[in-house]
Amino acid sequence: MAIPGPKSYPMVGTMMQLIFDEDGLFYSERKRSKAFYPIYKRWSFTLSLVCLINAEDIELILNNIKHIKKSHIYDFLHEWLGTGLLTSSGSKWQNRRKILTPAFHFNILQEFVGIFNRETENLVKVLERDCDKPYINVLIPITEFTLCSIGETSLGVDLGKGHTSYKEAVHNFGVILTKRIIRPWYHNDFVYSLAPLAQEQRKAVTVLHELSTRVISDRKKLFSADGQISYSDRKRLAMLDLMLKAKYDGADIDDEGIREEVDTFMFEGHDTTSMAICFALMALANEEKIQEEILEEIEEVLGHSGKLPTYNDLAELKFMERCIKECLRLYPSVPLIARVAGEHIKTHTGYIIPKGCDINIYIYDLHRSTQYWENPEKFDPDRFLPENVARRHPFAYLPFSAGFRNCIGQKFAILEIKAALCCILRKFKLKAVDTPQQIKYKSDLVLRPVGEVRVKFVLRK
Incomplete structure (x- = not known):
């Protein structure tokens, strides 16, 4: 049984949309996902891929270690990230995952809350300065907040003080990457290497590597010959320090590997979280009753004294967490993930995906499927009450992927x-400027709006 798909043409296959209507690509893919649900195929030049939308088929991919390899589009990240946790596979991926897992232990995360609080206080000052305006485009201050938070938790660098060229390089790399992904002719390394875009990418990567390499060199000087850290003015930076310690303890990772992982954390950690917070602010501005319920919970946990939240305080904000999960359902920061079929796959609907084929998993469409979500466009945090979660297919909700990777x-x-929303909602009431229906998206690795995300901030009395 042949996998269905849109009309194809010689050479360009089904990718005419990419050539003639890049701006409408996000929405044309949504139409195709509905028209061909639960599976369809795309191809052009040497590219062959299958798109999946339903949880049963997605589980077959994500829960099988034979399909652990990421698709070829992740190779485009190699110039910046090398073959770190995001882009590697096989034994190297398993080794890196083992080394990095302790960096996200709750004892380490507790220390990060102080950084989040400090950066959120800086963010609130920026919002307060502009709150007399009709609205704030939250993309700008929130991106600055998450980039500074990631810079400090992964590298130990305060990106709020200078480092303009680094922040610009992070932004430029993302723009360049998206342009390459949606142009199939640039998927060929040789063709791409001749394009001006490749030169721009090399310039950005040079800046990105200069900072991480220098910081790693400086941090190494704080370790004694026996691998003991010897500084006293800072708490341990879990990402960088833990990897340096692992290296001294004999783990299979060198300086280049350490740089790969801190670069990966910088890439993955700032943009995804930034967009999640932006869409959460927009969504809550349109749900004033829910917004006030979150504030009541915050005040119940923290009181009215202005006390900054601890790790344990944030863990108690259960209703807020359900609201965040609902925001990530409606606005998944990563709207698709891509794998390679490690063997022939027979889907639940009887189609065969051939070995070696790229597979796109459309999380955005999965999260809006009426098969798993009643009235999917409605904002309803009760979807994440334990009893409702238990009734749902475990692979129907994938804001952070699932399975082995x-x-x-x-x-x-x-x-x-949580830390950001806690501080913002205590200080401001959010007023809607745009409805969710007015936000238009563009095709990107991260769910990103075409224009601004506008919210009105009103100081609470």
Whole structure:
């Protein structure tokens, strides 16, 4: 039984949309997902891929270690990230995962809360300065907040003080990457290497590597010959320090490997969390009753004294967490993930996905499927009450992927979002400027709006 798909043409296959309508690509893919549900195929030049939308088939991929390899589009990250946790596979991936897992232990995460609180206080000052305006485009201050938070928790660098070129390079790399992904002719390394875009990418990567390499060199000087850390003015930085300690203890990781992982954390950790917070602010601005319920819970846990939250305080914010999960359902920061079929796969609907085929898993469409979500466009945090979660297919909700390659930093991300919302909602009432229906998206690795995400901030009395 042939896998269905849109009309194809010689050479370009089914990718005409990429050539003639890049701006409408996000929405054309949504239409195809509905038209061909639960599976369809795309191809062009040497590219062959299958798109999956339903949980039963997705589970076959994510729960089988034979399909652990990421698709070829992740190779485009190698110039910056090398073959770190995001882009590696096989024994190297398993080794890196083992080394990095302790960096996200709750004892380490507790120390990060202080950084989140400090950066959130800086964020609130920026929002307060502009709250007399009709609205704030939250993309700008929230991106600065998450980038500074990631810079300090992964590298130990305060990116709020200078480092403009680094922040610009992070942004530029993301823009360049998206342009390459949606242009199939740039998937060929030789063709891409001749393009001006490749030169821009090399310039950005040079800046990115300069900072991480220098910081790693500086941090190594704080270790004694026997691998003991010898500084006293800072707490341990879990990501960088733990990897340096692992290296001194004989783990299979060198300086280049350490750089790969801190670069990976910088790449994965700032943009995804930034967009999650932006969409959460927009969503809550449109749900004033829910917004006030969150504030009541915050005040119940923290009181009215202005006390900054601890790790344990944030863990008690159960209703807020359900709201965050609902935001991530409606606005998954990573709207698709991609794998390679490690062997022939027979789907639940009887189709055969051939070995070696790229597989796109459309999380955005999965999270809006009426097969798993009643009235899917409605904002309803009760979907994540334990009894409702238990009734749902475990692979129907994938904001952090699932299975063997689930996101190692998901607890970190939820903690950061909680800390940000906690501080913001205590200080401001959010007023809607745009409805969710007015936000338009563009095709990208991260769910990203075409324009601004506008929210009105009103100081609470």
